[in-house]
Amino acid sequence: MIDVPALVAQAREGRPRAVARLISLVEGASPQLREVMATLAPLTGRAYVVGxxxxxxxxxSTSTSALVTAYRRQGKRVGVLAVDPSSPFSGGALLGDRVRMQEHATDPEVFIRSMATRGHLGGLAWSAPQAIxxxxxxxxxVILVETVGVGQSEVEIAAQADTTIVLLAPGMGDGIQAAKAGILEIGDVYVVNKADRxxxxxTARELNHMLGLGEARSAGDWRPPIVKTVAAKHEGVDEVVEALDKHYAWMSEQGELAKRRLRRAAQEIEAIALTTLRERFGSLHGDRHLDALAEKVARGELDSYAAADDLIASVTN
Amino acid sequence: MIDVPALVAQAREGRPRAVARLISLVEGASPQLREVMATLAPLTGRAYVVGxxxxxxxxxSTSTSALVTAYRRQGKRVGVLAVDPSSPFSGGALLGDRVRMQEHATDPEVFIRSMATRGHLGGLAWSAPQAIxxxxxxxxxVILVETVGVGQSEVEIAAQADTTIVLLAPGMGDGIQAAKAGILEIGDVYVVNKADRxxxxxTARELNHMLGLGEARSAGDWRPPIVKTVAAKHEGVDEVVEALDKHYAWMSEQGELAKRRLRRAAQEIEAIALTTLRERFGSLHGDRHLDALAEKVARGELDSYAAADDLIASVTN
Structure with missing residues (x-):
């Protein structure tokens, strides 16, 4: 058994190996997962999470790395979570496991972690918030959550952040692609990277048009800014940080920050509850209860709704 | 209130409007859904379902229509369910709602229905089996379940059938696309359509190679045939029906038919149970219980696992 309180104390002192070990525990559904989560709960809620x-x-990755540099110049401790739902690999080294992050690999105030989906329903909704x-x-x-690839899962993860940055680059027919992927609506800050091309x-104009940013808005509404950067040369990155600061201030004033965190917590609770119940169905499957119900349904002796009621009753009594 | 037993009796007489009305009831999650399912249960299990x-x-669509023609020549009553998970439209007319099906629109022994996802978790897994x-x-x-488009949902629906036909056409780089979409593994019968091109x-050779059909198999194993067709000219369609007959006979002999139907019923029960529980979480949300839990989690007073336990307990007691 791992001494969870000691491990958490070490993590709070900023020891990278303790942080890495804790993330592995929450990611791997360890038997001590619940103990870890209960110990962490009162220590959280302070970080600003940016997707x-x-x-x-x-x-x-280049943009994430540039943002890490910018926040480090302000003396802030930074966490990076790179999530790749399509990757079959999970875990990974805490430090220096990504090429573009190498410059931060020896910085004791930067924690970097790659994470892959656990490949089941609610897998990411379940493990990303815990790593955060x-x-x-x-x-x-500050915790930067970078999603690799495009898809519904990425959108969901990015939408779980306090602030979501949507990145584009010129000349990729990118606006349309982004619109298709459903990521255009979720941005609080838009960044057109590779702006020297x-x-x-x-691209910025097209984006401005697609977002309807020219239209009138109510006072108090957030108007997502479009920032041009060349992240590889660190150009425009301070402007991105400035836009993030403004969004954070706006959210705090409007009560939006609390609202988003509440929604995030509700989604997480629901995802854990559904996964737990699904796993109970699974063990029932082992117990042949679901099989017995399925046989009755296949033979027409029971309808599938009545069988589902029976299944729910059996896992919950 | 609809007189469900009367409606079911009319459907059994083959009245198209009664069939259409019943499908609408199971698709639309009507308050009488459970009554409909309970009434239908003992009357089912006879049809051969082909994906x-x-x-x-x-x-x-052309292949589906050609198969309808072939089965009608045998005097069989045929149902067609065209499922489009990406379509925002649901329902649709029972008869003649698809252009390529026009030739069967006036045949009283053919029921055709289009169906779209209800757009929530388990939406298709939930409503397609009920329409079937x-x-x-x-x-x-015979019930032909045609999935429009490619994706995980289509694969899942097609895999729910007794027998699954995977269609390809020459010169589309199709083998590779099909492999990517994960549909190559699920075929019981492969059809290379547009074989006059x-x-x-x-394409047939490539498919043969990709499926490893040249390799030795155990006696009793099913060896998926590859049939070439020109569905628009009805060429090769009788060979497809022959392949389906052989697969049905093989499944019956090997106990595979019962096994597949059992698995299908188990998946359906699980999907309904999870959706039901999710909806209960939703009504709790209205009751502010989930909100209250989320607030505690957001404030760090409770961890998300303990909150999930509480949520499960509250919907199940």
């Missing part, structure tokens, strides 16, 4: 998403090739909580408890001021202004 | 899937453009059950109870000998033999 980054966008199509492949827009420069998400570990980084939060470890004293990170041809077409950056056109 | 058709494949990339866009391979000729799924209505068609089954209405005396259909260049490359049909190459």
């Amino acid at each position: 980054l998403t966008g199509s492949p090739g827009v420069g998400k 909580r570990v980084l939060d408890a470890a004293g990170c001021d 041809d077409g950056a202004d056109a | 058709l899937t494949g990339s866009p453009g391979v000729g799924k 059950r209505v068609l089954d109870a209405a005396g259909c000998d 260049d490359g049909a033999d190459a």
